Amino acid sequence: MEEILRQVFGDSSDSEDWESEPDPNQRWVQTEGIKGLWMCRDFLSPQNQSALLSTIQNELCGNSVLKHEWHFYYWHYQLKDVVSLQAMRFGDLPGWAAELSDSIKEVLSCGSDSHLIELGSSCGGKENVSPFSPELLAREPLFDQLILNLYQPGEGICAHVDLMRFEDGIAILSLESSCVMHFSPVEGTSEDFLVDGEKDPLTTRIPVYLTPGSLILMSGEARYQWKHEINRKPGFQKWQGEELNQKKRISITLRKLCQVE
Numbered sequence: 001m002e003e004i005l006r007q008v009f010g011d012s013s014d015s016e017d018w019e020s021e022p023d024p025n026q027r028w029v030q031t032e033g034i035k036g037l038w039m040c041r042d043f044l045s046p047q048n049q050s051a052l053l054s055t056i057q058n059e060l061c062g063n064s065v066l067k068h069e070w071h072f073y074y075w076h077y078q079l080k081d082v083v084s085l086q087a088m089r090f091g092d093l094p095g096w097a098a099e100l101s102d103s104i105k106e107v108l109s110c111g112s113d114s115h116l117i118e119l120g121s122s123c124g125g126k127e128n129v130s131p132f133s134p135e136l137l138a139r140e141p142l143f144d145q146l147i148l149n150l151y152q153p154g155e156g157i158c159a160h161v162d163l164m165r166f167e168d169g170i171a172i173l174s175l176e177s178s179c180v181m182h183f184s185p186v187e188g189t190s191e192d193f194l195v196d197g198e199k200d201p202l203t204t205r206i207p208v209y210l211t212p213g214s215l216i217l218m219s220g221e222a223r224y225q226w227k228h229e230i231n232r233k234p235g236f237q238k239w240q241g242e243e244l245n246q247k248k249r250i251s252i253t254l255r256k257l258c259q260v261e
Contacts, residue, residue: 036222038131043215143254156230177247
């Protein structure tokens with residue numbers, strides 16, 4: 001496994017430790033047509049992205065005593081020497097992920113004018129609202145499960161709704177390269193969704209452009225009634241008419257396990 005990790009991330013580095021510092025100029029936008037789907041385009045600066053990747057690299061590829069707390073899955077993608085990786089943590093998150101979770105909670109809980117949230121192009125104006133409900137923000141911890149996925153160029157993920165073993169409220173951070181994630185309504189639920197004043201057909205896909213450092217939050221309808229996917233077939237990875245240059249991408253997903261009574 002050590003060799004696989006070095007192949008994916010390279011050798012550990014001596015970069016500075018990751019420290020999450022929320023940007024007071026962050027702006028959150030709700031995706032039109034999907035209630036409960038929010039994005040912050042520049043949640044992490046390029047410097048913070050680099051520092052976070054170095055911290056992850058050091059934990060997974062160095063001599064960290066925490067490595068045994070991870071669950072690793074890997075497979076060879078297309079070519080034998082190209083490896084895709086999924087790494088999971090349950091319960092206590094690593095320090096960098098806990099800081100990321102705390103940063104999300106801090107920003108969403110902030111009521112100052114510097115964190116006014118844009119409600120989307122069709123809503124007009126700004127309000128002091130939060131992408132997560134007060135009930136979600138009040139839970140402790142906000143997240144206790146993490147998935148780190150490494151996607152090779154051309155590799156995607158099929159349309160799905162996250163398992164019901166996880167509570168409402170999911171965060172996905174994108175790193176290294178851009179992609180288009182498509183959202184489509186779960187069969188049998190689309191009659192309630194309107195786009196441009198008309199009912200959505202089941203085939204409707206709403207594209208969302210994910211850039212490095214961007215963070216999306218899914219709750220309510222977006223979490224339970226919309227599937228999300230990254231389709232790498234020709235024609236799907238386009239934004240504003242331009243085909244994206246597909247490169248290696250890393251995503252970090254934070255979720256909360258349902259409590260077993």
